[in-house]
Amino acid sequence: MGSLVSGWDSRVSDPNSVRRCKSLTREEIDTFWKTKKKSEEEEHVQAVSKLVTQEGAQSQAQEEKRVEDLFENQSKRSGWWRKTNWAFLNEPREEEGRQNNYVPQFKVAHIAKIADSEMTSKILVIGATGLIGKVIVEGSAKSGHATFALVREASLSDPVKAQLVESFKDLGVTIIYGSLNDKESLVKAIKQVDVVISAVGRPQILDQTSIIDAIKESGNVKRFLPSEFGNDVDRTVAIEPTLSEFIGKAQIRRAIEAAKIPYTYVVSGCFAGLFVPCLGQCHLLLRSPPRDKVSIYDNGNGKAIVNTEEDIVAYTLKAVDDPRTLNKILYIHPPKNIVSQNDMVRLWEEKIGKTLDKTYVSEEELLKTIQETGPPMDFLVGLIHTVLVKSDFTSFTIDPSFGVEASELYPEVKYTSVDEFLNRFV
Structure with missing residues (x-):
């Protein structure tokens, strides 16, 4: 030789x-x-x-x-x-x-x-600069997916969002300028990817029909994840004004199914970043749990599901290429994060070594507050009723015919418990 x-x-x-x-x-x-x-x-x-x-x-x-x-x-x-x-x-x-x-x-x-x-999907995130959208973009890029973000050019006039977009570019994200009202930009963006994840905000829920139309025209999308990231809107016990948004999300589900678009609906529970610092008092928008007093709704025993935004994204990205989640609801219900308001308050009291003064708010009083509170806070007060009083997240059993549970599918994901999350504020 x-x-x-x-x-x-x-x-x-x-x-x-x-x-x-x-x-x-x-x-x-x-x-x-x-x-x-x-x-x-x-x-x-x-x-x-x-x-x-x-x-x-x-x-x-x-x-x-x-x-x-x-x-x-x-x-x-x-x-x-x-x-x-x-x-x-x-x-x-x-x-x-x-x-x-x-x-x-x-x-x-x-x-x-x-x-x-080459084996992982190319992902387009719509609503990329929003609360959960930005976490999805960052998580997708860091996990090795070719990541695309649809961004409105007008949003760059906001210095914070402009800086966020630059940080996306630093991660190798492809920025595509467009909007839900610009069909040409939507189709152009969607034709470059395998998976579309929508993270649009509440006012744009019904506008997702534009995404559905663009996906149908493109013909190449393997999975669509509409903007959900909360309650199971097909099995909710919500009342107005919260119910109206849930109905809108349910309508988008039916439109996806009618168009025969492959989907996964992500039911993530409450965002820890919003829910935990308030100890369930969402409408207060606190940055750190109170150290003096707290309002307890009903008897405080209603069970909520609470997950960090990062964990929600980690499970979501696991699901996009998983055939087990195809045309299913992905419930993110890790056992340690199924907690009542009393559970959260007790954990916090143990950490700070102090007992909070508690005021108990009956369901009737809470319903009256919802009626007296104007938008957008009435939605958050309504969410308190749905989650903490009616136990919306745990009012049904997950059946394999329609859903799968994320922590069971992906035990390798080391999620942050509510107990651990509270340590950030001690």
């Missing part, structure tokens, strides 16, 4: 030997290229090892960066980076410049990462 390689090398380096080169068989040429690439890879690994010995880890990092840049430039030029089989890299290629298309052994892990990225 060595004579074959050395002989071939000498003939290639000698312009007068081209005619003789043609006398080799295809098998001999293939054998040469496989051997040559293996030799080059081994030499490069040795060179990197020498650099580490002589110049330390910094030199290795610089060398790996140089080769990675070469790898990316060459792969983008030739288009073969989508191949996930390592054996393919050792095969001779016909395009010009193939002698540069090799990857040293320490880049195998990088190739595996690319292969993994």
Whole structure:
């Protein structure tokens, strides 16, 4: 084999030997290229090892960066980076410049990462700068998904949102400017992805019909997750004004199903960032739990589901490529986060070593408060009634025919319990 390689090398380096080169068989040429690439890879690994010995880890990092840049430039030029089989890299290629298309052994892990990225879905987030939308964008990008964010250009006039969009770009997120009212921008964005996640706010719930129409026209979406992230709107015991929003979400569900679009509905429970600092008094919008007094609704024993926004996103991203969640409701009901208002207050009192003064608010008093409170706070007071008085999240049993529970599907996700979340405020 060595004579074959050395002989071939000498003939290639000698312009007068081209005619003789043609006398080799295809098998001999293939054998040469496989051997040559293996030799080059081994030499490069040795060179990197020498650099580490002589110049330390910094030199290795610089060398790996140089080769990675070469790898990316060459792969983008030739288009073969989508191949996930390592054996393919050792095969001779016909395009010009193939002698540069090799990857040293320490880049195998990088190739595996690319292969993994090819297996994960490309995700578009609509409502990307909102409360949960921004967490979805960041989580998607950091978990290796090719991530796209639909952003209204007008939102960039807000310095906070403009800075947020820049942070998305730093994570490698592709920003697409458009809106729900611009069908062309919607279709253009959706055609680039496999999964669409909507995180639009309450006023735009019914506007999601535009997304449904664009998905139907695009014809390439494997999964649509509409803006839910709260209660199961098909099994709610809510009253007005909370009920109206839930009805709107249910209408979007029916439109998705009628259009035969693959879906997953995420029923996440309450956002810990909103619910826990208030100890269930959502309308107060507190940044830290009170240390003096608290209102307890009804008897305080109604069970809520409370999850951090980050955990909600972690479970959601697990579900987008999971066939077990296809056309199902994903309930995020981890056992440690099924808590009553009394549970939260007790945990907080234990942490601060103090008993809070408690005022008990009857259901009748709460209903009167809902009627007397104007929008948008009446929605939050109504949510208190739905969640803490009527136990909306736990008023039914999850049946496999329509739903699955996230912490059972993905036990590897280490979620934050309400107890642990409260530690942030001690």
